[in-house]
Amino acid sequence: MTPDANAPQTRRLISSGSPFEKTAGYSRALVQGDWCFVSGTTGYDYATMTMPGTVEEQTRNCLKTIEDVVREAGFSLSDVVRCHYYITDATFADRIFPILGEAFGEIRPAATMVVCGLIRPEMLIEIEVTALRR
Numbered sequence: 001m002t003p004d005a006n007a008p009q010t011r012r013l014i015s016s017g018s019p020f021e022k023t024a025g026y027s028r029a030l031v032q033g034d035w036c037f038v039s040g041t042t043g044y045d046y047a048t049m050t051m052p053g054t055v056e057e058q059t060r061n062c063l064k065t066i067e068d069v070v071r072e073a074g075f076s077l078s079d080v081v082r083c084h085y086y087i088t089d090a091t092f093a094d095r096i097f098p099i100l101g102e103a104f105g106e107i108r109p110a111a112t113m114v115v116c117g118l119i120r121p122e123m124l125i126e127i128e129v130t131a132l133r134r
Contacts, residue, residue, distance in 0.1 A: 009033040014069050018046045029069045034133040036073045040086065040126040041065050042118070055092045055124040059099045062127040067103075070131055077103060079131035083111040086126040090115045096125065 009032055015021055016028040029038045043058025044051050046065065052058050067077055083104065087093065093113060104111075109129070118126055 012073070014073050016041075016046050016065055016069055018044065019049070028065070029073050031073045036070060036075045036079070036131040036133075038066055038069060038129045038131070040084075040128040041069075042120075042123045042126045051122045055087070055089075055095055056099060058123075058125050059096045059127075062125060063099070063103050066127060066129055070129070073131075075131045075133060078107050079133055080104065080107055080109045080129045081132045082130040083109050084128045085111065085113040086116050086118065087113065088116070088118055088124050092124065 012031040013027040014029040014031065018028065020026075021028060026039055028041070029036055031037075041062045042051075043055075043061040044065075045061055052061060070077060070079070083100075085096075085100070087096070118124075
């Protein structure tokens with residue numbers, strides 16, 4: 001039996017345990033059909049609510065949180081088709097490229113990097129991704 005294209009798809013919300021999610025009214029990830037949309041994720045260690053001091057450590061924390069939530073959603077990093085990177089200083093790009101390359105080098109999703117301010121001074125990077133189940 002083939003799925004009915006007009007049948008409503010289940011919407012599933014996934015939390016990382018961040019207190020920001022409830023306060024600001026968002027989910028770390030939302031799964032709709034074959035799509036997984038991961039909200040902008042900063043470098044906090046959500047278990048301890050601590051933020052590392054370097055952009056490299058923050059990038060690794062972002063990626064770990066993203067990988068954990070994508071896996072919980074039933075996807076993998078290899079399903080990521082789009083990445084947005086937000087950094088607070090253009091000089092960070094060369095420092096984080098190798099880390100991003102480790103995570104996405106073989107996957108090679110479409111990506112955009114923007115230099116901007118983030119909502120807390122300790123935040124140096126924020127990453128959001130979109131995944132499509134293959």
